[in-house]
Amino acid sequence: MSAATPFALLSNATGLPWTAVPEWPVEDFVRTTAGELSRGARLCAWFGVPEGRALRLVAVLAFDADNALGVARSEPFVDGYPALTPAHTQAHLFEREVWEQHGVVPAGHPWLKPVRRPNEAGNAPANGEFFRVEGSEIHEVAVGPVHAGIIEPGHFRFQCAGEEVLHLEIALGYQHRGIEEALAVGPHRATMAQMETVAGDTTIAHATAHATVMEALAGTEAPLRAQWLRVIALELERLANHTGDIGALAGDVAFLPTQSACGKIRGDYLNLTALLCGNRFGRGLVRPGGCRHDLEASRAHQLAERLAAALADTEQAVAWFWDAASVRARFENVGVVFPQQAAEIGLVGPAARACGLVRDVRYDHPAGWHRFAQAPVAVWPGGDVFARARIRSLEIQRSGALLREQLALPPDGPTREELPPPAPETLAVALVEGWRGEVCHVALTDAAGRFRRYKIVDPSFHNWTGLALALRGTAISDFPICNKSFNLSYCGFDL
Amino acid sequence: MFVLDTLRHRLRRGCETMAFPDGPPPALPDRHGGALRVDAQKCDAGCSACVSVCPTGAIARPASEPVALDLGRCIFCSACVEICPTRAITHTGDHRMAVRRREDLLLGGKEGETVRLAAALDEQLRRLFGRSLKLRQVSAGGCNACEADTNVLGTIGWDLGRFGIQFVASPRHADGLLITGPVTRGMELALRKTYDAVAEPRIVIAVGACAIAGGPFVGHPQHHQGASAVVPVDLFIPGCPPHPLTILDGLLRLLGQLDPSRGR
Numbered sequence: 001m002s003a004a005t006p007f008a009l010l011s012n013a014t015g016l017p018w019t020a021v022p023e024w025p026v027e028d029f030v031r032t033t034a035g036e037l038s039r040g041a042r043l044c045a046w047f048g049v050p051e052g053r054a055l056r057l058v059a060v061l062a063f064d065a066d067n068a069l070g071v072a073r074s075e076p077f078v079d080g081y082p083a084l085t086p087a088h089t090q091a092h093l094f095e096r097e098v099w100e101q102h103g104v105v106p107a108g109h110p111w112l113k114p115v116r117r118p119n120e121a122g123n124a125p126a127n128g129e130f131f132r133v134e135g136s137e138i139h140e141v142a143v144g145p146v147h148a149g150i151i152e153p154g155h156f157r158f159q160c161a162g163e164e165v166l167h168l169e170i171a172l173g174y175q176h177r178g179i180e181e182a183l184a185v186g187p188h189r190a191t192m193a194q195m196e197t198v199a200g201d202t203t204i205a206h207a208t209a210h211a212t213v214m215e216a217l218a219g220t221e222a223p224l225r226a227q228w229l230r231v232i233a234l235e236l237e238r239l240a241n242h243t244g245d246i247g248a249l250a251g252d253v254a255f256l257p258t259q260s261a262c263g264k265i266r267g268d269y270l271n272l273t274a275l276l277c278g279n280r281f282g283r284g285l286v287r288p289g290g291c292r293h294d295l296e297a298s299r300a301h302q303l304a305e306r307l308a309a310a311l312a313d314t315e316q317a318v319a320w321f322w323d324a325a326s327v328r329a330r331f332e333n334v335g336v337v338f339p340q341q342a343a344e345i346g347l348v349g350p351a352a353r354a355c356g357l358v359r360d361v362r363y364d365h366p367a368g369w370h371r372f373a374q375a376p377v378a379v380w381p382g383g384d385v386f387a388r389a390r391i392r393s394l395e396i397q398r399s400g401a402l403l404r405e406q407l408a409l410p411p412d413g414p415t416r417e418e419l420p421p422p423a424p425e426t427l428a429v430a431l432v433e434g435w436r437g438e439v440c441h442v443a444l445t446d447a448a449g450r451f452r453r454y455k456i457v458d459p460s461f462h463n464w465t466g467l468a469l470a471l472r473g474t475a476i477s478d479f480p481i482c483n484k485s486f487n488l489s490y491c492g493f494d495l
Numbered sequence: 496m497f498v499l500d501t502l503r504h505r506l507r508r509g510c511e512t513m514a515f516p517d518g519p520p521p522a523l524p525d526r527h528g529g530a531l532r533v534d535a536q537k538c539d540a541g542c543s544a545c546v547s548v549c550p551t552g553a554i555a556r557p558a559s560e561p562v563a564l565d566l567g568r569c570i571f572c573s574a575c576v577e578i579c580p581t582r583a584i585t586h587t588g589d590h591r592m593a594v595r596r597r598e599d600l601l602l603g604g605k606e607g608e609t610v611r612l613a614a615a616l617d618e619q620l621r622r623l624f625g626r627s628l629k630l631r632q633v634s635a636g637g638c639n640a641c642e643a644d645t646n647v648l649g650t651i652g653w654d655l656g657r658f659g660i661q662f663v664a665s666p667r668h669a670d671g672l673l674i675t676g677p678v679t680r681g682m683e684l685a686l687r688k689t690y691d692a693v694a695e696p697r698i699v700i701a702v703g704a705c706a707i708a709g710g711p712f713v714g715h716p717q718h719h720q721g722a723s724a725v726v727p728v729d730l731f732i733p734g735c736p737p738h739p740l741t742i743l744d745g746l747l748r749l750l751g752q753l754d755p756s757r758g759r
Contacts, residue, residue: 116681123683145685148664150632150646152639153682174681175636178717190550193570193711193735200638200736244643257501263650264511267739270647271524278526281640283735284572293526320501491638494681 005036007061007070013367015216015428018444022072026057026081029074033059037088041070042359043346044431044440046084046094047455048102051076055102058453060429060442064364069429080105090346093461116173116494125155125173133159133166141476145174152490160476168471170464175494183454185446187214187288196283199458199492201241204233204273205434206456206492207286209441212367212430214288217422217445224411226290227369232303232406233273233282235375235399238435240269242350242392242399243314245487249389250321252481253330261317268310275303290416297410304407311400318393331386335470335482338383345465349437350395351486353379354387361433375402383470385478388485422449434459436489458492512654516753520590520740527738528573528586530610533603535561537583545575545584551704551713566592566610567600567707567721570735593732593745597723600707600733613730615751620696624670625750627659630700631669631693635686636676636718640736641703645673647739660746666690671698671729677705677718678725690726700730700749702742707731 010016024032037043045060054076061070074081083106084091095106097115106112113128120126124145132140139160145153153174159167179194195210196203208230215221222230247262270280277285277293285291295303321327337347342355352359360377362370378394380387424447432439437459446452467486474482513521523529543556545564553568554575564575564584575584583603592610594600599611615621634642648655649662663669666689678686690699701722704710709720722728732745747753 118680121684122680123687124685125681145682146631146633146689150634150642150662152634152637152642153685174679174685175634175676176679176681176717177636177677177712178715179712181717182712182715189548190711190713193550193572197638197640197711197735200640201643203640257504260651261504263647264652267647267650267652274524274527276526278524278528278573279571279735280524280644280738281736283570316500316504489639490634491636494679 005063005070006032007036007072009068009070010429011067011367012069012361012365012429012431013212013216013221015423015426016071018425018427021058021427023056023075024072026074026077029057029059029072030082030084032072033061034084034087036061036070037090040065043088043090043094044069044438045442045455045457046091046098047442047453048098048104049073049444049453050102054078055104057081057098060440062365062431064359067365069365069431071427071429077104080107082107083109085109089344090462093465114173116176125171127155127171130157130169130171131159131167135161137161138166154490158471158476163475163477165471165474165476168468170468172464172490172493175491177491177495179495180454180456183451185450186454187451192287198456198495199460199489200281202237202434202436202439202458202489202492204230204237204282204286205432205439207282208234208368209430209432209439211286211288212432213428213441213443214419214422216428216430217426217443217449218420219423220420222290222368223414223417224369225413226415228406228411229291229295229415230286231369231373232295232403233276233285234432235403236269236273237282238399239396240266240273241435242396243269245392245484246318246321246389248484248487249385249481250327252484253327255321255324255327258317258321261313265310265313265317268306268313272303272306272310275299275306287416289419290414292416294415295410300407300410304404307400307403307407314396318396322393328386331389331481332384334385334478335474335485336382336384337466337470341469342383342466345469346462347466348462349433349459350388350391351437351463351466353377354391355383356381361431361438365431367430373402373406375399385481385485424449436460436487437463456495458489460488460493463488464493511651512657513652516747523588523590523738523740528571528576529588529590530592531564531566531569531576531602532585532587532609533562533564534583534608535563535603537581538562539581542580544578544580548574548578550574551711561604563604564602565600565708566602566733567597567731568704568713569733570704570711590738590740591744592734592741593730593748595730597707597731600731613745613748616698616749620698621751623696624698625752628671628750629661629663629669630671630673631666631689632662632673632675633682633686633689634675635682635722636679637703637705641675641706644736644739645675645702645742648743653739653743655743658747658750658752666692669693671700672726673700673702674706674722675702677709677712677720678722679718683719683725686725698729698749699726700732700745701728702732703737704733704735707733710735
């Protein structure tokens with residue numbers, strides 16, 4: 001399929017000269033992109049690059065079956081262009097974002113409203129009008145931005161008929177910290193720290209994506225031992241978060257043994273990351289050109305022993321959970337996303353794999369150490385809360401097995417090398433399979449090799465729509481378990 | 496049979512809650528480093544190597560003055576410790592760093608080499624909150640790391656409930672707020688409303704570099720550079736994120752549940 005594409009092809013974690021990116025008039029660009037999406041490509045990123053007073057659009061596609069990425073751009077244009085969304089729903093938030101950031105109107109977009117822009121008073125997001133279901137039996141429920149637990153802010157607007165949710169609209173933007181804006185003419189001194197906090201529970205994935213982009217721009221890659229260390233840290237991050245999610249799901253159906261055990265074991269995994277780099281979330285480990293810390297033999301041995309204990313504890317706690325008919329019954333057929341919907345809205349990560357889609361960057365677009373070490377992709381049909389929980393417990397097993405295998409086979413060599421300066425006028429793409437799914441970083445440099453545009457796509461940007469769809473026809477009282485089963489990032493979306 | 500299985504598990508594991516504060520605190524990871532110490536008189540004349548590597552601009556050295564480090568702005572990346580040629584900035588390994596006043600986080604200069612740890616609430620507030628403190632958590636641009644390591648205090652290993660501290664689901668049930676994040680413009684109104692909804696007397700705790708001074712995002716116009724710009728703050732807990740032990744220490748210090756005469 002990708003062989004016949006007019007898009008410029010590249011592998012994950014590589015770059016190409018900006019002039020080598022094919023360009024077409026914007027109408028042709030939208031039509032060609034739509035054609036590729038119709039043939040099964042996936043939209044990884046869609047963003048604007050200002051050119052004087054005009055704008056170019058850039059599309060980054062994934063041809064998963066061909067292990068290839070494709071990139072193309074439009075010629076500069078002003079005012080507007082025919083929207084991609086009516087044909088391909090997965091573009092809907094990207095087009096809203098481009099409209100918000102650059103003012104160009106995607107003509108025909110069915111729901112054009114702000115993504116994260118503040119209101120006129122500047123003290124809350126400009127949420128715009130919410131979709132309303134009319135009728136004497138209909139009632140509306142508004143939740144947030146501040147939620148009941150220790151959790152990030154976002155606003156949920158439910159249209160309900162009795163208990164049943166007819167429609168959920170999710171309005172975010174409360175967490176916007178201006179990360180992409182700050183990257184202009186970067187990288188700056190604070191850039192690495194900001195990449196580590198795009199979504200703080202996904203520090204390793206975002207830091208690895210950024211470091212990989214910098215290495216691709218420099219035309220090199222990190223030393224093998226650093227790539228290996230990044231995979232160790234990435235899988236520890238996945239273990240910690242998946243275990244925490246299983247515990248939280250158990251808590252939401254009042255299954256306390258698994259909740260309390262997983263709460264503690266999650267901390268055990270975080271402490272293993274801290275053993276590696278001092279910080280429980282992996283701050284300060286990944287740097288462009290390598291890693292700042294090594295895992296020397298004695299430390300690796302300690303890590304392997306503590307990991308084995310934590311994995312055994314997890315297995316037991318998760319087994320209680322799956323053995324209980326009350327838990328299974330509570331999760332089955334709740335919050336269903338159908339495979340076709342999942343493909344249409346471009347779901348990624350465990351949420352997509354729980355709909356039976358085989359979609360995992362580690363497998364489809366292996367880069368770094370994943371070229372040499374792979375975990376089998378965990379897939380489960382069903383698309384319900386049960387499937388999303390099931391994927392997590394399968395991935396815990398597979399990440400555990402991968403770590404055990406890799407800790408026994410460390411590559412030799414340095415952990416960090418001096419990085420050559422980034423190439424000018426170059427576009428580089430890095431995808432990393434974070435624990436929520438595909439983390440995508442795209443950098444475009446100017447004539448001096450500084451960032452002309454830097455685009456970050458957190459997996460949550462694709463997946464919030466999945467949560468909204470999962471709620472349709474579901475009782476509103478099931479919102480907590482549906483929400484936990486996705487456990488998406490607010491700040492990763494808001495940037 | 497999960498019932499028998501869980502019972503057996505519980506008996507085998509015993510109590511998993513740490514002995515701290517009655518016993519010793521759990522050790523920080525060896526690469527963590529803990530709070531920083533600044534011995535400004537060790538600085539070489541004219542050296543400002545640390546100033547130029549600090550990602551958040553937490554270190555200043557005005558001409559002919561000693562170096563000054565703001566631990567509230569610090570994200571504990573250790574770049575300054577690694578580059579300092581005279582070991583003027585060092586790790587202490589100490590998990591304790593919560594303070595009551597913003598200026599108590601300024602190290603070096605005339606201020607002092609280390610943080611001036613928080614004093615307990617006054618007698619009246621301690622009588623009210625000392626044995627029961629209900630907090631409402633507001634994430635206002637937090638990245639979910641400070642949130643996660645606050646959340647972990649509720650797990651069986653830390654068991655925050657044994658100190659009478661609990662996170663509640665409404666500001667009407669709360670004695671105070673625990674704020675994370677730099678306070679984005681998007682959260683300003685929500686934070687003000689939440690604060691107003693807490694009955695007086697109320698306390699505010701800022702957790703993490705973002706909530707104290709903007710953290711890695713310091714200087715961005717999309718936020719308020721910390722909670723103090725929007726509400727008065729009673730306790731500052733530095734870190735990116737603070738280790739759970741640092742947060743617990745701050746909460747207990749505020750409530751007067753740690754005895755300084757026993758070296759805590």
